[in-house]
Amino acid sequence: MSATLDIAAVRARHPAVFRGKGALYWLLLAGASGYLLYLMWLFDFGRVFTDLPKVWVIVRLMLDWTGFAGWDHLELWRSMLETVAMAYLGTTIAVVFAVPLGFLGARNVIPQRMFRFLARRLFDGLRGLDQLIWALVFVRAMGLGPIAGIMAIAVVETGVLAKLFAEAIEAIDRGQVEGITAVGAGLAGRLRFGVLPQVLPVMISQALYAIESNAREATILGLVGAGGIGLRLSERIQINAWDQVAYVIVLILISVTVIDTTSRYLRLRLIGVAR
Amino acid sequence: MTLPAPTDDPSWRLFQQRFGALRRKQQIESGSMAAAVVLLFVVAAIWTDFSPGTLLRGAPRIGEYFGKLLSIEPKGAAAPIPVLALPHLFGGVKQPQSIAYWFYRFNVYAELLWQTIQMAILATALGGAAAFALSFPATGTFVRSRTVVFVTRRLLEFMRSVPQVVLAFILVWPFGIGPLAGIVAIAVHSTGALGKLFCELNENADTRPVDGIRSVGGSWLAQMRYGVVPQVTPGFLSYALLRFEMNVRSSTIIGFVGAGGIGQELKRVIGFNIYEEVSAICIMILLIVVAIDLLSAQIRHRVIGALV
Structure with missing residues (x-):
């Protein structure tokens, strides 16, 4: 019985620990759960369970690869490489634009507040709409094909990278810039020898990471006709060729893994070399 | 950079020699890196038919298209006029070049955007709950069995690797056209990413x-519930909110494949070239995405501040 006594004693000594949650907590919890249940009802979530047999049908068809030899491997691999090439081109173009924009958006390069505010809002605007929306717009403007996808990647990634670059530039050590200023360098010299050596490794590493994530994103751009493997995927989903859909997804997963590994290796090497 | 050399100092000459060698090595390294980048660019451009010619031919069309997005063709008038003009800015729905005319289907878009946000809320909640449950068996420090950890981790990896739009496209077949396929696709992806x-x-x-809890005889569940959960809850909530921001973005496009939300309407107006509606929807998406980002950032800071 001593255990019970102990608990009573402890309870008396530390009332705060044993105090229950307040009424507000339970009210919020009940409200949140009620809202989620309402959403489930609204979106007819029960169908996930009643339609589960249909999902199993697809999964079974996906796992049946007996027609493997007859699939158009050449075209699929070509499209996969096209996707990777799109990601690379789009990101490289974005880097070319993002470097100057990043400098323009950095507080320690351009002290005017208004200018910086406008630059930052421009980056937000480019990033705010998803790549797929840009891709759809570019497909309408320039026609079907990888060029629309490349433009979409370039536009969105310019916004993303410009923001990251500006932040990297703002985070530099001022001593180096002051040293260069002290020996009489102008603005160009300060940027080239004071700022650039500090931010270049960061920029390259972020650009590599961007290629990685864009390769992922580019796989779906084809769904709206902007080139790459997505187009093949969407054709195969529309004709219910589920075995080939599964094959394409496996191809995507493999390629993304290869790019991830390569880019991670390069980034690590870069850090090792730079420091 | 040549510095004035003190003529006959052997240590200076040694320094010059080593410094020169190091410089040359660095120059070769960065030069070959730059060459590799350019070479890859050329190869990729050839592979995707991305030539300066196509780009130059396409560039005016892009300008033209974005111009059309911001102009309207009022009834009777032949030439398109800008979508907004200062004198008519606050005119009624029947007045071209007014905000009301541009956003005359505001209520429809607002309803669809609200559906989009609710899709993101439900998908984040479901994904977060599943990730919460799966994160404990996936943590090597909590689970003795290597197999359990390995299997859970591969499962999470698979869930986040399949692009969610692709998953939504596939799920439209069993679940039918509508938000449900999108919600499940986003929830599955969120589970993998958050897990x-x-x-x-x-x-x-x-x-x-x-x-401590194990030493007083607590079960594995009690160890997790009272030993780990109180420590990690602020981080979990913060990540879940961050995920919610991303999910709002995703749910705006998931409709492109028929999986509900504003994306379906956006794809329709882009397809039918209803230019001013394209820009109206895009502006509304942009505003709502930015607003949710700001709001969620505020809540994130509060959550971390209040719970730590």
Whole structure:
């Protein structure tokens, strides 16, 4: 019985620990759960369970690869490489634009507040709409094909990278810039020898990471006709060729893994070399 | 950079020699890197038919298209006029070049955007709950069995690797056209992405509370509930909110494949070239995405501040 006594004693000594949650907590919890249940009802979530047999049908068809030899491997691999090439081109173009924009958006390069505010809002605007929306717009403007996808990647990634670059530039050590200023360098010299050596490794590493994530994103751009493997995927989903859909997804997963590994290796090497 | 050399100092000459060698090595390294980047660019451009010619031919069309997005063709008038003009800015729905005319289907878009946000809320909640449950068996420090950890981790990896739009496209077949396929696709992806992050938080959690609860005879569930959960909850909530922001973005496009939300309407107006509606919807999406980002950032800071 001593255990019970102990608990009573402890309870008396530390009332705060044993105090229950307040009424507000339970009210919020009940409200949140009620809202989620309402959403489930609204979106007819029960169908996930009643339609589960249909999902199993697809999964079974996906796992049946007996027609493997007859699939158009050449075209699929070509499209996969096209996707990777799109990601690379789009990101490289974005880097070319993002470097100057990043400098323009950095507080320690351009002290005017208004200018910086406008630059930052421009980056937000480019990033705010998803790549797929840009891709759809570019497909309408320039026609079907990888060029629309490349433009979409370039536009969105310019916004993303410009923001990251500006932040990297703002985070530099001022001593180096002051040293260069002290020996009489102008603005160009300060940027080239004071700022650039500090931010270049960061920029390259972020650009590599961007290629990685864009390769992922580019796989779906084809769904709206902007080139790459997505187009093949969407054709195969529309004709219910589920075995080939599964094959394409496996191809995507493999390629993304290869790019991830390569880019991670390069980034690590870069850090090792730079420091 | 040549410095004035003190003529006959052997240590200076040695320095010059080594410095020169180092410089040359660095120059060769960065030069070959730059060459590789350019070479890859050329190869990729050839592979995708991305020539300066196509780009130059396409560039005016892009300008033209974006111009059309911001202009309207009022009834009777032949030439398109800008979508907004200062004198008519606050005119009624029947007045071209007014905000009301441009956003005359505001209520329809607003309803669809609200549906989009609700899709993101439900998908984040479901994904977060599943990730919460799966993150504990996926943490090596909490689970003895290597197999359980390995299987859970591969499952999470698979869930986050399949692009969610692709998953939504596939799920439209069993679940039918509508938001449900999108919600499930986003929820599955969120489970994978959040599960990994939750797992990392679990790994960094202090193990002493767990040891304490085990030492007084607590079960595995009790160890997790009272030893780990209180430590990791702020991090979990913060990551879940971050995920919610991303999910709002995703749910705006998931409709492109027929999986509900504003994307379906956006694809329709882009397809039918209803230019001013394209820009109206895009502006509304942009505003709502930015607003939710700001709001969620505020809540994130509060959550971390209040719970730590």
